Amino acid sequence: MARTDFETRHLETLDRDLGRFSNLENATAYVSRPLVAPGVALAFVLLAGLGAMLAFGETSNTLVVAMAAVFGAYMALNIGANDVANNMGPAVGANALTMGGAIAIAAVFETAGALIAGGDVVGTISRGIIAPESIGTQSVFVWAMMAALLSSALWVNLATWVGAPVSTTHSVVGGVMGAGIAAAGFGAVNWPTMGKIAASWVVSPLLGGLIAAGFLWFIKARIIYRHDKIAAARVWVPVLVGIMAGAFSAYLALKGLSKVVKVSFGHSLLIGAALGLFVWLAMIPVIRRQSQGLENRNKSLKVLFGIPLVVSAALLSFAHGANDVANAVGPLAAIVQASASGSVTEAVSIPLWVMLIGAFGLSFGLFLFGPKLIRMVGSQITKLNPMRAYCVALSAALTVIVASWLGLPVSSTHIAVGAIFGVGFFREWDAERRLRAAQGSVPERPRLGPEERSRRKLVRRSHVMTIAAAWVVTVPAAAALSAALFLVLRQIGG
Numbered sequence: 001m002a003r004t005d006f007e008t009r010h011l012e013t014l015d016r017d018l019g020r021f022s023n024l025e026n027a028t029a030y031v032s033r034p035l036v037a038p039g040v041a042l043a044f045v046l047l048a049g050l051g052a053m054l055a056f057g058e059t060s061n062t063l064v065v066a067m068a069a070v071f072g073a074y075m076a077l078n079i080g081a082n083d084v085a086n087n088m089g090p091a092v093g094a095n096a097l098t099m100g101g102a103i104a105i106a107a108v109f110e111t112a113g114a115l116i117a118g119g120d121v122v123g124t125i126s127r128g129i130i131a132p133e134s135i136g137t138q139s140v141f142v143w144a145m146m147a148a149l150l151s152s153a154l155w156v157n158l159a160t161w162v163g164a165p166v167s168t169t170h171s172v173v174g175g176v177m178g179a180g181i182a183a184a185g186f187g188a189v190n191w192p193t194m195g196k197i198a199a200s201w202v203v204s205p206l207l208g209g210l211i212a213a214g215f216l217w218f219i220k221a222r223i224i225y226r227h228d229k230i231a232a233a234r235v236w237v238p239v240l241v242g243i244m245a246g247a248f249s250a251y252l253a254l255k256g257l258s259k260v261v262k263v264s265f266g267h268s269l270l271i272g273a274a275l276g277l278f279v280w281l282a283m284i285p286v287i288r289r290q291s292q293g294l295e296n297r298n299k300s301l302k303v304l305f306g307i308p309l310v311v312s313a314a315l316l317s318f319a320h321g322a323n324d325v326a327n328a329v330g331p332l333a334a335i336v337q338a339s340a341s342g343s344v345t346e347a348v349s350i351p352l353w354v355m356l357i358g359a360f361g362l363s364f365g366l367f368l369f370g371p372k373l374i375r376m377v378g379s380q381i382t383k384l385n386p387m388r389a390y391c392v393a394l395s396a397a398l399t400v401i402v403a404s405w406l407g408l409p410v411s412s413t414h415i416a417v418g419a420i421f422g423v424g425f426f427r428e429w430d431a432e433r434r435l436r437a438a439q440g441s442v443p444e445r446p447r448l449g450p451e452e453r454s455r456r457k458l459v460r461r462s463h464v465m466t467i468a469a470a471w472v473v474t475v476p477a478a479a480a481l482s483a484a485l486f487l488v489l490r491q492i493g494g
Helices: 005-056 062-082 085-093 099-117 122-128 138-162 168-184 191-224 229-256 265-290 298-341 352-380 386-406 412-441 450-455 461-493
Strands: none
Touching: 005 062, 005 298, 005 352, 062 138, 062 168, 062 298, 062 352, 085 099, 085 298, 085 352, 085 386, 085 412, 099 298, 099 352, 138 168, 138 298, 138 352, 138 461, 168 191, 168 298, 168 412, 168 461, 191 229, 191 298, 191 386, 191 412, 191 461, 229 265, 229 298, 229 386, 265 298, 265 386, 298 352, 298 386, 298 412, 352 412, 386 412, 412 461
16 A cells, blocks of 8 residues: 555654664763763772771771772772783784783783782782881871872872873882871881882883893794794794793792792792793694694794783783782771771781772773773884784793892883883884895995984884883872872871
């Protein structure tokens, strides 16, 4: 049956109205999408505060502990958003992992590291920077730790917003130092420890960069620049994977599992050497099988480094969760201890609910806000492939081992980003060297001008300056903010 003119006009009007509603729904979804992550984060922070009230019980300090739990959850979210990118960024930038895969692996291993082996360095955060006995009363100590927690969280949040990977350890150290100075003067600060931390600003990125550049040079010299790349890879890739396995075994024994079992530095090296030798021998037939049928070109080599790179990212996340969860729960644990006992000199123990706030906060922060920094670390400083990203991951483990041997406190953020810079600057140097060699063999070839040389830089100089400035400013900025917050909180709290 044919439609009347009225029915046709009615249906056209209905289609237009439905189209407008559809556009309105799409626009609403587009506008509200950026609000989902902050909304989920706010819900987590409030749940942390409510959970703390239930776990701590009804006392005169319950509200103070709940407020500290809120600040601790906020700090954990920011650590997950900023710090975890250093472990997953290289693997994502090298296309060895998708963003979703990286977030899933990091969330599992960060949480496992925090719950299984976390908390061993809480004492350093809560008592190694300032002397608690110099603070005075229990209430002053609690407000000092509260200010340290909030100031470091705010600073890391700002750094994540501007796209600068900073050391969350240095942020919380600066926060504790600033609150300690405001509460008891400069004499309350452990200045030798602060001097070592300041030295690590230089030592961490330099060590990480040099080790990463050294391994990239080795891979280029022994594999990439060889006539038969596949034959060379069959010899050296098992050796490199064995070195990686040994380094991570020693790293985890030394830094990640100290809560489960105490291992000396010498024993950790023996464990690493034994497992490294085993993995080297086991990988020889595996690499031989993987390399069958591969073309003799650089792109084929990436296949051989993919799985080791994913495994290294997972292990780095486990060790990071074990160590850096203390940045969120260290001051919180000190507040809970002081509020429960009334003493500021007792050893700090970590209740399970405090560790859960830190562990899940790391994962939520990574899931909700981590992709921005993962992309920046993985692809915006310099271009990474599996071989270069492998050098970055291996450098992170080896640098921590070398620094522990030298007795130097180092930042995992500084090491990882320094390693990426090292890889990028080595590529620039190597490209320049090969260009000079090619121009020397062809005298009539024109020399490149300064503008063309600048265009061919393989490391983005803007990121170098932004990140370096953020590193230098982190401790004094967090300290100044913490001192100001301490004065405000003390006035509010009485």
